[in-house]
Amino acid sequence: MSLTQVFSGRGKTTDLEPLGVIDIGSNSVRLVVYEGAVRAAMPIFNEKVLAGLGKSVASTGRLGEESVIRALEALRRFRAIARILKVKNLRVLATAAVREAEDGSSFIQDAEAILGSPVEVLSGAKEAELAAYGIRMGFLNADGLAGDLGGGSLEIIDIYKDRLNDATTLPLGGLRLIDQTGNKIERALPLVDEVVAQVDWLSKGRGRPFYAVGGTWRALAKLHMEQTNYPLRVMHGYSIPTREAIEFCQFVRRTKKVSTLPGMDEVARARRDVVPFGALVLERVLESLAPSEVVFSVYGIREGLLFSLMPRHEQAKDPLISFCEDYARYRSRSIQHARELCTWTDALFTGDGPKETEEDRRLRHAACLLSDVGWRAHPDYRGEQSLNVIAHAGLSGIDHPGRIFLALAVYYRHVGADEGKADDFSARLRLVVSKRAQKRARIIGAAIRAAHMLSIGMPGVIDETRLFYEGQKLVLVVPKAYTALDGERLRRRFAVLAALLAREPDIRLAT
Missing domain, CATH: 1.10.3210.10 (Hypothetical protein af1432)
Structure with a gap:
């Protein structure tokens, strides 16, 4: 019996099963192995390392040496895991930090040598497209704007069911903002407003859901659940009315010691400094969009890639x-x-x-x-x-x-x-x-x-x-x-x- 049959019970295999996706992001490096490119694919394995590749790109133009070492060590482990799990198809994606850094190409060469697989460096437009596909993977007939906040950038895209409309990539990642402002959040507010104001089509999100993607925004959802004593701790599909979300974001970014916030001890230590900046970005985007609600998604570019590999009849399933x-x-x-x-x-x-x-x-x-x-x-x-x-x-x-x-x-x-x-x-x-x-x-x-x-x-x-x-x-x-x-x-x-x-x-x- 194959690994896919053990985990899914489907009793069928394809050339893509199991399928692994490595996402080399500006903050984290993650491996997810899925049972296959099917509509309700379940992760067989999921592991991340918060390497922080993008934490100094804005100020130095380069990936941090220590971060590179951590990332490459993670990739060595990920290749070994993929081999043990008999991954048939390993896809490797890299996003804003690697795309923009002067030494990004050198890092890619090292990564490809370790993995034995090509690394696809995503453009901002491709990131937005995959984020949208991730929303389509996780929601039925999605209709709204999706925002994927990473360490280096924010991608926003307009989705209407199976149609992708306007899209943009903005230099508003949490690590980038910390780097640019010297970790002074009050300096980040006018910077964020200036960038968001340049996107003239955001008003199309008025009265529609805003789908929030990314680990920093999921951490915010976790904090909100803790504050409201919400009975579940499931991130996907958790929603907050817009005004309540804005007020909560303001509360988080204005808190002097974010480490004291209830629920923050469940957030990875390496992400805690980024949370107030993520709250600021979400607050200002929501003020500009005026959506009906914020809906959090655990489906992002990895699941979007999976969705893009499916035949149309599989994508169309509920x-x-x-x-x-x-x-x-x-x-x-x-x-x-x-x-x-x-x-x-x-x-x-x-x-x-x-x-x-x-x-x-x-x-x-x-x-x-x-x-x-x-x-x-x-x-x-x-x-x-x-x-x-x-x-x-x-x-x-x-x-x-x-x-x-x-x-x-x-x-x-x-x-x-x-x-x-x-x-x-x-x-x-x-x-x-x-x-x-x-x-x-x-x-x-x-x-x-x-x-x-x-x-x-x-x-x-x-x-x-x-x-x-x-x-x-x-x-x-x-x-x-x-x-x-x-x-x-x-x-x-x-x-x-x-x-x-x-x-x-x-x-x-x-x-």
Whole structure:
């Protein structure tokens, strides 16, 4: 069995699997190995070294000697890791610091000798393009401006679904600003404003999301989560309203000792000095754009490269459903049964049933696909473990309320819809989502719970039953071949489902 099969359970390989990407950035050097160029690719390995290649480029025009040594040592290790993981395709990218430094070409020669692979030095335009592809990888039908903040530069690009529009690269990287200002943030403010003011199309971002990419901005999101006591620590898809984000950025950059900020101890020591400058850049960009919100992304140029390597039919897939399909195939008893649940629960949301949007339907199907991923856990803890696993899973194409909805739906599938049974984590998660979403999670959890009483988690049973509304009744017709499965527990669970739908339960056994 191949490494890809071990990690993904897909049972297929291509010439690109596993695929490794080394990103030689102005601040960090990172290796990520993916299972392949597929829509919901999972990282097999991820490691970074904060080498700080760009910390003196603005003032000296050269890469720092110590930083070069650290970076090249990291590349030696990364090549060894790629060999052990049997990486078939290793792509190496370098960004602003290497692109602009006088000794950048010398560094590239050394890097290529160590890696045995060519290093592609990205132009600012190419960086922006790959950042946009990264957003397309991580979000469904993205529509807004994306900003990728590195140590040396900031790339901003306008994305509308599958179309890339205006783009620019700006000399506003965190390390560059520290170098230019002598680490005096008050000197950086007019400099940032002057550069941002030169981009005359930023107003196109007004009222649309701003997708924030880069480790420094993710660190800001982490600090905001800590300050607000947010129940999750998942960066991808975390959003903050624009005005709140601006005020938080101002708070961070004005703090005299950023090391004292709650949550800063979880930020890498080498990045802490950069955070206030990243906050300043985000603040001034948001003031200029006036977007609807800031949405943080863990998908950047590495994932963008992966996306660019996919065939169009793979790019067009729904990232959330693709992930859930793969996860169900790997972790559930039956992917076929999970798909049957999608169809079986369709009947609850047609005709006189609760109304749902296309997004509601998409999330319901995702919940059905994930509903059995905790089956190997001890029965007493399946609900709690499923809640934690799904709430923190590597989901993409979904916002945080959607993520929490999925976690709650599968939680209720195991523990029932009784709020009195809720643990502290589920109670905290419920505070983040609407009452409507909570009600839908209970309905879907109850439906899956009832279905499992008939199917025992196996395919080919519930797809032979009929589920429909008849006046004030919710009717389940069980075919003759499965009438022996009728019993107290099935009727009790079906009654819970019917009550949540404000109907009377009616189970009919075919004769």
